[in-house]
């Protein structure tokens with residue numbers, strides 16, 4: 001199979017100005033990927049599918065990735081002028097100091113596609129697209145018209161990550177119910193607080209249960225001093241009442 | 244098949260890969276039926292919104308998510324190893340192949356080697372899984388035709404024997420949690436191998452019996468032949484994999500294409516269908532069971548000694564270097580893949596399951612349109628899905 | 636009301652059957668518990684295995700799985716109940732005729748099990764409907780499901796037809812219809828049914 005560099009060259013030859021970038025993958029798997037520009041994505045996808053040598057007729061996997069805004073701290077060397085008194089004479093001197101600067105790297109949502117060729121038996125070729133940000137400019141072109149197998153997978157990405165695929169024939173939520181508001185696979189999704197009763201809590205669940213309890217106590221809905229025994233008894237009675 | 248792939252060959256008009264539009268005949272009203280999520284014939288909690296013109300299906304929209312258990316979200320919050328038992332619960336008829344796919348993806352990510360004996364054990368448990376899955380799925384398919392119980396009982400007779408083997412090897416009937424990154428959790432004893440050989444010896448007899456019971460049955464033939472046809476170009480374009488794809492006549496078996504594990508050491512054939520209908524899917528599964536038995540016989544004969552875990556394999560404090568990997572295997576349902584992104588931490592940054600069951604359902608509408616409503620259930624059964632994997 | 640056991644056996648030897656309506660009624664009921672054909676997740680496969688030849692649930696008079704809730708006596712919650720599915724489960728339970736029973740099979744049905752942390756997973760079906768028997772396990776073995784059946788039969792056998800502890804279906808005042816939760820914007824509303832389940836205090 002062609003390497004990513006060769007594939008990129010082939011795309012550039014066929015579709016000048018497609019602006020395909022190579023995203024290298026440092027892992028030993030060596031599955032490097034091609035980042036497509038949303039504006040050219042459908043044309044490039046069609047080329048990948050129909051090119052006689054590549055013949056990537058099978059889109060196996062399509063998925064979303066969330067990259068939230070990241071605060072990066074970096075050390076920057078800053079040169080500035082300071083007034084110093086040297087030998088009793090005031091003069092300007094250059095001084096270089098290291099300064100820690102915080103910068104917010106804007107996040108984005110990404111769609112990743114894994115392509116194979118059934119006709120030629122090679123793959124995977126990984127292509128990916130990025131949205132502008134995570135809030136209002138989350139549109140990407142849909143690849144469903146090119147590969148039908150993206151249909152449900154793009155609906156899933158829309159449901160769980162909130163990427164809007166333009167050109168998708170039937171873009172609705174796939175897994176969550178209609179009327180659900182959030183995109184639960186995003187990193188900053190806040191889960192509903194329903195950990196009120198934990199008979200065997202541990203680790204993460206215990207943390208949430210304790211947090212829930214604290215919130216309830218602060219709101220004054222639960223008497224914080226209720227003993228261990230009464231808690232268990234309340235549970236039993238509750239079950240018994242309905243049976 | 245030409246060099247230019249499956250899609251380019253046929254006409255490339257816009258929308259050739261969309262389901263056809265079926266016009267109602269104009270007599271009477273359309274009937275909208277919601278089949279499921281609790282429908283006695285579906286494999287679980289799955290719903291189809293169907294519009295009927297008389298008996299004919301003119302629209303069908305599957306509705307998913309009734310078993311969406313947030314496997315991916317949970318996996319991103321726990322360690323790599325912690326997700327292994329969760330993979331058992333994806334496609335809960337074939338936990339061992341799920342383990343294998345996940346282990347393979349992580350091994351790709353880290354470049355971990357697997358000892359030979361472990362590879363053979365993986366093949367043995369994987370093919371046993373395939374046999375029991377295909378037997379059960381045929382049983383379920385016939386059950387959905389209305390043959391309540393009997394064929395399923397035959398299937399489960401063989402399944403119970405295989406589950407006993409799993410239980411002895413791994414400690415659990417269904418949720419085996421057997422594979423690790425760089426090998427298998429426990430070694431098989433000589434006794435276990437001897438018992439397995441015996442079970443495998445009896446399997447051809449079971450398949451013969453099962454086939455004789457079903458294949459020549461007139462009702463089965465009348466109901467399945469020519470029903471639910473799936474064209475190969477569409478199958479490839481829609482990402483259909485596994486027995487479904489091969490029943491449409493496309494020679495694509497990841498065991499052959501990727502040759503992962505030690506599969507290229509075994510001799511086996513890839514059965515292909517040439518009518519592309521429900522009957523072919525049923526037959527392909529029967530034939531694949533026979534091929535699996537062949538692989539099992541070879542693997543049980545040649546299994547080498549040695550360790551089952553790579554000495555350098557790391558289980559605890561496992562932090563792969565940043566990067567990503569996609570690993571896939573031929574699970575009994577189709578291509579099961581795992582896509583992992585590591586950011587160098589102990590948990591995967593992104594953990595994605597490529598579910599063959601969900602993607603094989605993409606073409607359900609295409610196959611069902613224009614058919615009778617009673618056949619929809621059959622077509623659905625022939626896809627062979629498990630809801631745990633569809634919704635994850 | 637109670638007939639002396641020894642006397643009963645003695646009379647039986649003479650060909651005389653002495654019983655009470657209650658006993659006869661419960662005997663009939665407990666030996667023909669028809670479950671609903673209703674599988675939710677992995678545990679459903681073990682439920683199917685239980686009905687197959689090897690474990691043979693028919694020995695307990697419970698092999699007749701009814702596809703319709705109207706004809707079923709028992710609902711086996713065999714698997715994870717998600718928030719998307721929970722309203723349907725409650726609705727199906729409402730459609731069943733009294734007397735009706737519920738077995739919560741497996742860790743998921745009891746508490747959410749391994750998937751408890753999931754945002755779409757209901758943390759135990761007893762938040763919405765009363766459960767008669769819980770069987771832990773992931774999945775419970777077929778033997779465990781049989782054990783649950785036997786426990787349920789014992790429970791049915793012990794029910795009195797009159798008196799304050801009579802079962803729900805003989806009590807005109809008892810709650811018969813259980814409110815179906817609504818799928819809201821972030822979660823189910825309400826998060827539990829206070830008539831069935833009161834929130835216990837977290838034990839710390």
Ligand code: SF4
Nearest residue numbers: 677714741742743773
């Ligand atoms: S308890 Fe375990 S086996 Fe049963 S449904 Fe839940 S995860 Fe599956």
